[in-house]
Amino acid sequence: MTESLWDLLLRSLLPIVGGALTGTIPLALLSFALGLVIALGVALMRLSRIWIVSGIARVYISIIRGTPLLVQLFVIFYGLPSIGVLVDPWPSAIIAFSLNVGGYAAEVIRAAILSVPKGQWEAGYTIGMSRGQTLVRVILPQAARVSVPPLSNTFISLVKDTSLASLILVTELFRQAQQIAAFSQEFMALYIEAAVVYWVICLVLSSAQSVLEKRLDRYVAH
């Protein structure tokens, strides 16, 4: 490698990491938070005994999981304007990613709720709690603990998937790398550099995940 290539990599590290800090990470965090709220709602709908309610949730989950995230993103950013709805890049990305997380995490949360032993519901009822009270105070705290490993995986996938937002002009990690690559014509070097930055972020997240899991594991009903 020539001296100037090292130079380029070093000089591009700042904008690439900057893209992670101002694009990738806030995009992932915000979409994940909104996505979890959607997911909880969809999971509860899916568990409803009213068939139309659970049916709507089922269809939603099926559409989200049965279509590519890139297509969902394009429908919102490039598709909606043709019916007169203009959405900016950032809001488009957040809407698409949170709807997507909502679909995947709903199944995780539903499974976690179902994994809490039936006796926990009954213990709640026999101390006089309503269904809603038992759900909030007894079931969800335990379901939350069970969901940590699969939801961490969802989050790590989301961090990587945010690179798709570069295609709807959101300035994030990968778009920064692309722009420098196009300008310098050093495609291989810049894309590997981008890959390394994603990898480091994901390594940090996985180790945070295992710390969290160890701490939460103890209080789950077996």
Place this chain on the structure above:
Amino acid sequence: MSPTDPLAPEPADAIIAAPLLTARGIRKSFGDVEVLKSIDLTVPRGNVVALIGPSGSGKTTVLRSLNGLEVPEAGTVEFSGGDVVDYSRNPTKRQLASLRDRSAMVFQQFNLFPHRTVLENVIEGPVQVQKRPKAEAIADARALLERVGLGAKADAYPFELSGGQQQRVGIVRALALKPQLLLFDEPTSALDPELVGDVLDVIRELATEGWTMVLVTHELTFASHVADTIVFMDGGVVVESGPPSEVLQNPREARTKQFLHRLLDR
């Protein structure tokens, strides 16, 4: 907890044989299988009624029908001074809630809340449901825990306790609700033999204090000492019921004799 406590049940001899709870004609099927075939059960105030019988005979289902955890197809459950809950007429949520307000249950598998400490388990109902002041609920909970020998475990989590300790917390959680009726479903069946005694001691003490209880158990010796009435069930019907001296010592029915023989042979 003491008989002078206005919320504690009245002593057995105060109102002789006045039923606290009356259940009539309870029928329950799971799929095509009729598990309860018209069960009648009367629980006098201050009495201990022990349900015995082979496994699968429907004891648990009877118990769960008394507090609406199981919704039978037919039958009525009535607390003295309360609504008649008629299961054949789709009881309302409020009616089922009224059954649960008056009773509390101790489970075979304890069913403590694993994410809450012992103290939090005990005050959950009084504070969240009965809206009692938290300080008062905590003081009561500590006193009850002290009584069952778990004063030092108030801040422990359930997973840190032995089975026998967990079940005593289960009993305290039920008592803290100050219910009129205590329901026990094989409270010692999940315990190692050496831990059974402590739990039975607690239940015996409650019986002495005059708590009204329905107790499903396989501990026949224990039942013969604490129960006023033994109800023997088999195949979803009550085969025989009466005082222990009759049902356990001089059973009338062949099925009762057979069941007792089989247990004694082991």
